[in-house]
Amino acid sequence: MAKRTFSIGGVHPDDAKIARDCAIEVLPLPQTVYISMAQHLGAPAKPIVAVGDKVKVGQVIAEPGGFISAFVHSSVSGTVKSIAPRKDISGNLMTHVEIAVEGDEWVEGVDLSDTLITKLPEREVALERIKACGVVGLGGATFPTHVKLNPGPNAKPECLILNGAECEPYLTSDYRILLERTKEIVIGAAIMKNILGPECKCVIGIEENKPAAIKAVEEAVVVLGYQDIDVMTLKKKYPQGGEKQLIDAVMKRQVKSGGLPISVGAVVQNVATALAVYEAVQKNKPLITNTLTITGDCVAKENLHNYLFRIGMPLSYIAEYAGGIPEGAAKLISGGPMMGKAIANLDACTVKGSSSILYLSAKATKRAEASACIRCGRCADACPMGLEPFLLNRLAKAGDMEQLEANAVQDCISCGSCQFSCPANIALLDRINMAKGQVLGIIRARAAAAKAAAEAAKSNEAK
């Protein structure tokens, strides 16, 4: 099959997958973990334990705080020391449950063996376990998986796309689990496919710069006998792993502006999510571990790692264990260099969606001073949504919300391709992101007003 990719825009940053050959190691437990109540998109979870409670590994410590929310489980066994606000990686306060680690005692019913379980359970059972185990999307957005896999009676899921693109430079955690946990991921995909219905296909999309992973997955699919799971090799281009871009690449369909992937029959899940789904459904193991990469251009070769971490581990603890902050590091980033979040507080703790600690040198990351726009149009060429960042930037500066909306600022996926490619070093995305937030707020307010008006009209009619 010819290699596919998305049709609009895209950039080619150096992929710098220098940690690709580092096998996953298990991080030892710290003395204390701090488990955040906001590890997912949507409402924060509500703690259900009290200070002084003894908890075991895998025990539920917080319940969903709304429809779009998720369970949070203890990642260690020990005593709850406090339930208090604590600074996250941005320095903003969020409720954390502090647990002093004592031993490593798991709750009953979790299968900790390595035995591969291939028999798929019923749809409802699987969905319930995914919800109970607090599985969220691990591709970045941490959207609760049980919500995404249950798109409602009117939706027609046609294709489950498993996202193994890992298009962000430096990151290798997805690659490592594709190599080391291949069969589990494929079974996880099969479970999700089953949940979505018998008509749903499944495609595992992997970028061409990971040939070993492609081969491993292809073999696993054959060995496990899933003829209806396809492996698709994708061209290397950023942001291939963007949900909308991946749908375009795999299905050659485009999601309408403001629409959800399910509107074109697509459900996209990350490979790490597939692994979490496998562990939740087949092993009854809640989502308390994930893989992260220690990498960066200033990291010594022996300090490159891929770690299996537990949620709530302080980043400073992991950094220390991995050989300390390297000399010459100017910026610490959680996530990839294109969309990751700069770490303002290293005392913050890992969450379900943590994927890396990336150390970049000043040379690689310090922003050059912005100069005047030379109207080269590179930002527009790079934008995978076909937007015109130079124009949006100008409109955002002027605060012209109407024109911003007309020029589709709300479609921006914040991938950073525009700013990456701007030869004048203009902070396009900084400003566009701001404007996007404002325009989305206006759109939401309008929708709410329209809804209220419609309801008022309805009740008037009823009278």
Place this chain on the structure above:
Amino acid sequence: MTQSIIWTILILAGLGLVLALVLFFIAKKFKVEEDPRIDEVEKVMPGANCGGCGFAGCRAFADAAVKAPNLDNNYCPVGGNEVMKKVASILGYEVKEKAPMVAVVRCSGSCDKRPKTNDYDGLASCKVKAALYAGDTGCAYGCLGCGDCVEACQFGGITMDPETGLPVVDESKCTACGACSKACPKHVIELRNKGPRSMRVYVSCMNKDKGPAAKKACAAACIGCGICAKTCTHEAITVTDNVAYIDYTKCKLCRECEAMCPTGAIHGVNFPKPLDKEGIKARIAERNRKAKEAAEAAKAAAAEAAAKEAEPVKKEENNG
């Protein structure tokens, strides 16, 4: 030759006449009837079109003022009472005088008092910075220092002090239009009563962290100790979420809170004399001592009275 000159003149004159007629009829037909008072009101407005009144500009304000039944909801903060008097006289309304206001920066986290914990490298915009994270100091509530307020001010009334990294309001230029206050994502700038001879007392801190955390982040932080609230004899000070706030409508400018504040988070400005800390403290101590004595005396009296009253009660109880 003569003929062609005549023709040219005739044609041009004719053309001019026809076009003038067209313009005349169009102007007649599409004329928008407007209350002439709108123009009159607009004339007396300051004409800054700053939006401080809540309307898009001075004309929009004039339009709204003419249409409104009174002037209760329309006030031009830039023009102040003087302009509003004129507007009121044009429209024949009563004007409610408002005390003049001024923008106040409620943060004293200068570079030396509030050490940086990281180095911000993004777009120099407070909005962008605030959306990204808590800020480049340990304080998540204070001024971010990118100068959105400076940009928002149409009167050149705010400048950034390069030494402190904080905005400074030029009171002579500030019109209290509120644009800076709206532009500040941390709501650090507040419009406060200008005060008699511009004298004001306010808490120059927004930090809601608990005392030790606030103190650690910034030497000038309000630590929420509540001494000011206890000291204040006018009930003007409240402490909520570990930060004090002085209600300017109640403050009598006695400066006692300022003298008592352990971190210097309370600022008194434009007072003719410097703050006599010791004098005020002695005054408060004296007052407290007297109050204590009075309270003790009252307590003793109350106890006596209670003892007297208790006896008959006991009897009644026995009877019951």
Place this chain on the structure above:
Amino acid sequence: MSKYLVSPSPHVHAPASTKSLMIDVLLALLPAVIVSVIFYGWGELMVLAVSIASCVLLEWAITKWLLKKPCTIADHSAIVTGVLLAMNLPATTPWWVVLIGAIVAIGVAKMTFGGIGQNPFNPALVGRVFLLLSFPTYMTHWEAPKGLWGLDATTGATPLGVIKEGLMQGSTVQDLMAEHGYSYSQMLFANLGGSAGEISALALLAGFVYLLCRRVIKPHITFSIWGTVIVFSGIMWLIDPAQFTDPIFNLLTGGMILGSCFMATDYVTSPMSAKGGIIFGVGIGLIAMLIRYFGAYPEGVSFAILIMNMTVPLLNKWFHQKKYGRA
């Protein structure tokens, strides 16, 4: 914890900068510059030196004293303007005429509008056209240039000028071509009279290919100009080969290659979108050919580009990128 950087994403940047792009353009112009210096000798070197030096100095002076803004000469765009202006002038141009050209190019066409990125018209072309209209003698009167190492360029007027003149006097294209011994290989490799940038189509094309390979520019504007020129002049030539020159002649002579490869593709003054770029190119091709065939001037590429520069804001407004999910 020592102080680390914090910023919104993205945290990395592509290597290209305004300066690197300008250097690429200069490298692309290098072959043509070398060829013209070889053929036109010291005169050409002098024109180049005066043009570059005055453009850079003017930009520096204007940013420093007039605009009081940070100086922008470090981005090399003034050097590009200087080189392009020099390539649009005959090697015999006196230094003070070059200086006036530079003042108009940088002072009027570029800095008046706010400097780099703000100018609606290509500065070098504005400079050239100003000189063409103000000093037609210097700009159209070609004296025999003395090349380095004794290489001689042909003397007299440009082929376009010769043919225009000849046709006005009632001659035919074929006669004129034969009379002056014009051949396509000559046009490709050099040595027909004209400005420095008109001399070697091949050297310019080499630069163009370099720019394409480095992805500095996209080809659609250039190709649409060429397409339009070929189609339009092809039709006219087929109608009457005695009165109208043929397509290849039109592509290879005058400022067509320089204009289509280096001037029309200037970022600032060309449309952003592909569609807009194609229309822009078609416009340039058409206007240039109309001026060549029917206008008073023998050459029309400069005018055509400047005229189409005016339509860029409109083209940018009308034609946009194809957006995702908004068919």
